[in-house]
Amino acid sequence: MTMQHDGEMIEDTPDVGNGSDAARAGAGTFAGEVLTYAIIGAAQKVHRCLGPGFKEMTYHKAMERELTLKDIPFESKRSFQVIYEDTKCGTYEPDLVVGGEVIVELKAASSLTPVDQMQAVSYLKASGLLTALLLNFDAVSLEVRRFKN
Numbered sequence: 001m002t003m004q005h006d007g008e009m010i011e012d013t014p015d016v017g018n019g020s021d022a023a024r025a026g027a028g029t030f031a032g033e034v035l036t037y038a039i040i041g042a043a044q045k046v047h048r049c050l051g052p053g054f055k056e057m058t059y060h061k062a063m064e065r066e067l068t069l070k071d072i073p074f075e076s077k078r079s080f081q082v083i084y085e086d087t088k089c090g091t092y093e094p095d096l097v098v099g100g101e102v103i104v105e106l107k108a109a110s111s112l113t114p115v116d117q118m119q120a121v122s123y124l125k126a127s128g129l130l131t132a133l134l135l136n137f138d139a140v141s142l143e144v145r146r147f148k149n
Contacts, residue, residue, distance in 0.1 A: 052108075052140065072098060078097045105134045
């Protein structure tokens with residue numbers, strides 16, 4: 001399903017499964033949908049102010065600043081373990097975990113690829129959280145993909 005939020009197109013993806021009951025309970029001060037809209041609003045402001053053309057780290061720092069200004073709690077580069085058959089195989093660090101509920105992956109590419117989307121889905125499944133946002137700042141309009149567990 002595709003919908004519009006403040007002039008930007010947001011594509012919802014089907015559920016990816018594997019969410020835990022603890023993650024569904026939520027941990028932040030924002031309800032799930034309200035939180036995702038607040039994150040998207042922050043990203044839209046960053047995109048309006050900076051526009052496309054910068055490296056991913058520039059948008060990362062700007063998102064950290066905007067989330068801080070909006071009093072939205074987040075962790076940058078939080079480490080998650082990847083477990084395979086009860087064995088730790090590695091770790092991964094999504095760009096942001098917002099409100100303890102939403103994984104946010106930032107991109108600065110001409111367009112989002114299937115690999116970008118699979119990465120967001122894999123991060124979401126491994127984390128046990130409910131929602132992931134994939135945000136691409138290097139397009140004329142901010143690209144947003146939302147994935148649900």
